[in-house]
Amino acid sequence: MKVGFVYDPIYLKHDTGQHVEGARRLEAIISHLEETGLKQRLSYIQPRAATTEEISLVHHKQYIEHIGEVAQKGGGWLGADTVMSPHSYEAARYAVGGVIRATEAVMDGEVGSAFALVRPPGHHATAAQAMGFCLFNNVAIAAKYALNKYKLERIVIIDFDVHHGNSTHDTFYDDPRVLYVSTHQYPFYPGTGSMEETGRGVAKGTTVNVPLPAGCGDAEYLRVFRQVIAPAAKRFNPQLILVSAGYDPHWADHLALMQVSTAGFAEMVKIIKGLADELCGGRLVFCLEGGYHLRALSCSVKATFDVLLGDTSIEDPLGQSSGFRAPDIAPLIKAIKEIHSLP
Numbered sequence: 001m002k003v004g005f006v007y008d009p010i011y012l013k014h015d016t017g018q019h020v021e022g023a024r025r026l027e028a029i030i031s032h033l034e035e036t037g038l039k040q041r042l043s044y045i046q047p048r049a050a051t052t053e054e055i056s057l058v059h060h061k062q063y064i065e066h067i068g069e070v071a072q073k074g075g076g077w078l079g080a081d082t083v084m085s086p087h088s089y090e091a092a093r094y095a096v097g098g099v100i101r102a103t104e105a106v107m108d109g110e111v112g113s114a115f116a117l118v119r120p121p122g123h124h125a126t127a128a129q130a131m132g133f134c135l136f137n138n139v140a141i142a143a144k145y146a147l148n149k150y151k152l153e154r155i156v157i158i159d160f161d162v163h164h165g166n167s168t169h170d171t172f173y174d175d176p177r178v179l180y181v182s183t184h185q186y187p188f189y190p191g192t193g194s195m196e197e198t199g200r201g202v203a204k205g206t207t208v209n210v211p212l213p214a215g216c217g218d219a220e221y222l223r224v225f226r227q228v229i230a231p232a233a234k235r236f237n238p239q240l241i242l243v244s245a246g247y248d249p250h251w252a253d254h255l256a257l258m259q260v261s262t263a264g265f266a267e268m269v270k271i272i273k274g275l276a277d278e279l280c281g282g283r284l285v286f287c288l289e290g291g292y293h294l295r296a297l298s299c300s301v302k303a304t305f306d307v308l309l310g311d312t313s314i315e316d317p318l319g320q321s322s323g324f325r326a327p328d329i330a331p332l333i334k335a336i337k338e339i340h341s342l343p
């Protein structure tokens with residue numbers, strides 16, 4: 001099956017200056033995909049700008065207008081960590097539209113799976129507030145869009161960004177149609193995502209937070225994927241899997257303190273792809289979130305595409321980290337399995 005990718009130069013025009021979440025992240029990814037010859041093996045999916053109606057599936061109309069106004073006035077800082085330039089509103093609308101288009105391409109069978117290489121990222125932006133480098137929650141909007149357009153009843157969102165996706169968590173906390181599963185360093189930014197938060201009312205049990213101590217590497221993540229994420233996804237039996245793919249758990253990434261390698265990400269993606277193949281006809285959409293070490297990011301995104309294409313040999317030029325001791329997460333996994341009654 002074909003593997004699609006979304007990209008557009010408009011994403012570079014969200015100009016954040018020297019901010020760690022900068023255009024060079026996507027430039028590094030695209031040039032690495034070109035240099036390695038991988039890009040020509042992928043099917044291009046053209047993004048479009050999401051409409052205000054679509055963005056308001058998650059965000060308040062007043063907030064959307066505010067973002068438009070800030071851009072029109074030349075940009076500026078929204079809180080302590082998120083900055084906008086004159087083209088940021090347009091870029092953000094195309095980021096949402098990019099994930100929507102990737103989802104449509106997969107749902108309509110144009111491609112088997114897809115990866116939306118978009119920015120600004122999305123999973124922190126709340127209904128009424130920009131935060132954590134995010135303006136609109138791309139993946140949450142795409143999920144709501146897919147629920148409506150394709151009359152879906154069950155979507156799984158897997159979020160392996162090192163930060164908890166507080167907005168995605170909030171968006172679906174009352175919605176039993178979406179199983180949100182997040183692995184994140186904890187306690188850490190943004191402070192949310194304890195394992196006791198499992199969803200509300202009819203959605204009880206459809207939020208699975210895996211708050212990990214600093215220092216977890218490939219072995220710990222894969223344990224979580226095999227022992228928590230896989231059984232939770234199988235029980236939920238989704239019709240589509242969306243992934244908030246943040247590569248900031250990489251050991252070389254300085255925004256957090258995890259120890260995952262590029263080869264580790266590839267193994268995680270293999271498990272996700274296996275779940276999609278087994279449960280929902282392979283329907284799988286990746287959406288770029290964080291990842292700030294340019295080499296680690298571009299190699300790990302390429303490894304993700306390699307796995308989606310079915311390649312077995314994964315290049316990991318950065319290798320494994322050394323000189324750290326991984327924490328014992330067996331008690332944590334046991335506790336989460338108990339909370340969620342997982343086999």
Ligand SMILES: [Zn+2]
Pocket residue numbers: 161162163246248289290291
């Ligand atoms: Zn992150």
